[in-house]
Amino acid sequence: MAFGERSWVELLPSYLTSENKGRLQQGIEQFYPENRSEISYDNFYRDFGHKYFLQGDIILDVRMANWNSSTASYEKTYIEGLILSNTCDISLENKRDVNPKQCLFAPLINLEEFLSDLSINGLSGDKLETFKKNVKSQFYSNIFYLPKIKENESDRIALLDKIFWFPIEEMESLIETIDEERIASLDHYGFYLLNFKLSYHFCRLPEQCDRVA
Structure with missing residues (x-):
């Protein structure tokens, strides 16, 4: 790994078990094709009773501006x-x-809806299956895969290149109905995998590119 076997572990808090650290290493290695493997998503979410928002919380019906390419407007x-x-x-x-x-x-x-759109636009067969497998392996830097929360639901993906901001003063109104607004909260594995994914997507610290040259 470009981070080094020891250095990346030192970034993690000491209270994480060796098993959790091992799972995170496996997750991080997905960014390197030669190390890719199946990831276990057990214990990806946590039970929540806290009356405040955490980084990694999934919120229902957040207002945002969506770009309509047909009308070239939001x-x-x-x-x-x-x-x-x-x-x-x-x-x-x-x-x-x-x-x-x-x-x-x-x-x-x-x-599944995202895959359906890709199929409509011409991606099919082995290419579609390979893309789906890569998404679930966290291989793409701009897509964060989230497994289904409940058995009767579909998997989700977070689009890290379509981030938007929401007014902090509006968050206070969501607190009043937080148990209805929050769908899920990430557990340790999901939370730290998200953090490493964000670091890789935005920073690419081990990019091995000499900008001076």
Whole structure:
């Protein structure tokens, strides 16, 4: 791995078990084709009873501006969203008179519907199956795969290149009905896999590109 066998482990908190750290290493290795393998998504979500929002919470019907390519304009829509902002940054207890921080979301879409659209647009057969397998292996930097929350639901994907912001003052109104607004909350494995995925998508620290040259 480009991060090194030891250095990446030192980024993780000490309270994680060796098993959890091992699973995270397996997840991170998916960014390198030669190391790709099947990922276990057991214990990806956690039970929640907390009355505040966490980074990695999945929220129902978040208002956003959707780009309509046919009319070349934005339209208001509502979509499931994955909170990307740091938990402390969006805490309503952290009152900021100067430089208030807004809440960043990644839109979530149904994986099967996404695959259906690709099929309609000409991607089919082995290419479609390979794409689906790569998505579930977290291979694509701009797509974060989330397994189904309940048995009768579909898998979801978060689109990390379509992030949008939501007013922090509006989050307070969602707190009043948070048990209805929040669909799920990521457990340790899901949370740290998301963090590494965001780091890889935006930073590419081991990109091995000499910008001076």
